[in-house]
Amino acid sequence: MSELVEKQKSELAKIIRERRAVKNNYTDKEVTEEVVLELLDDASWAPTHGMRQPWRFIFVHQDQKADFAKKVASTYPEDKQENRENFLNEPNAFLVAIMEVPDNQKQWDENFGAISCMLQNFWLLAWERKLGVVWRTNPHVYEEKVKEILDVKENEKIVGFVHLGYFEEAPKKKERIPVKEKFSVYKA
Known part of the structure; x- marks a missing residue:
């Protein structure tokens, strides 16, 4: 992308392009x-069909993380439990995202879209x-068993x-496939 076009990008467009998945190397x-x-409050302005707001969240603070990691890891086969417990102890905290599951497939898709949009908003704000x-x-x-640990409803x-x-330090950027390669125009 040319330098001139890059300078003309809005701040939001820049944040969208800069955002990365941070999987490790967290500070203390x-x-x-x-x-x-605060982030969830702003993120909740995501699109949501019928204003259903089909989400709820469970925050696991660092003080509770070790106990939580041990309980979740215990749901794995014994030979994988130590690995999973170590993996779950890497981040500083967790936010478990939970979606209401309606009987209707259309509403299921709409609910998943809504919580996905909210999570993207949260990610950008974070x-x-x-x-x-x-x-x-x-x-x-x-x-x-994890649903039971978290009291996730039926x-x-x-x-x-x-x-x-x-x-x-932000993770390195991974290039995207140009949208033009995944774009077409309907012709009757």
């Missing part, structure tokens, strides 16, 4: 409930503060574990 800075709530985010959908998000689905931690 605490991720507080107050910051997460990025501005150098709060690293990665949305994980590891096997434990589908595990019934009509709900864990959409993902959002790993959180402040960072100093």
Whole structure:
């Protein structure tokens, strides 16, 4: 992209292009409930069909993380538990994203779209503060025992574990396939 075009990009466009998944190398800075709530409050302005707002979130603070990691890791086969517990202890905190699951496929799709938009908003807002985010959908998000640990209701689905931690150095940019290669114009 030419330098002139890059300078003309809005701040929002720049943030969208700069945002990365921060999977490790977190600092020791605490991720507080107050910051997460503030980010979620702004992120909740995401599009949501019928104003259903089909989401809820469970915050796991660093003080509770070790216990939480041990419980979630215990749902794996014994030979994988230590690895999973170590993996779950890497971020500073978690935000578990939970979606209401309606009987109607159309509303299911709309609900998933809404929570996905909200999570993207959250991610962009966190990025501005150098709060690293990665949305994980590891096997434990589908595990019934994990749903029990988190008191996820029958009509709900864990959409993902959002790993959180402040960072100093952003991960390297990975190029995207040019949109033009995935774009066409309908012709009758």
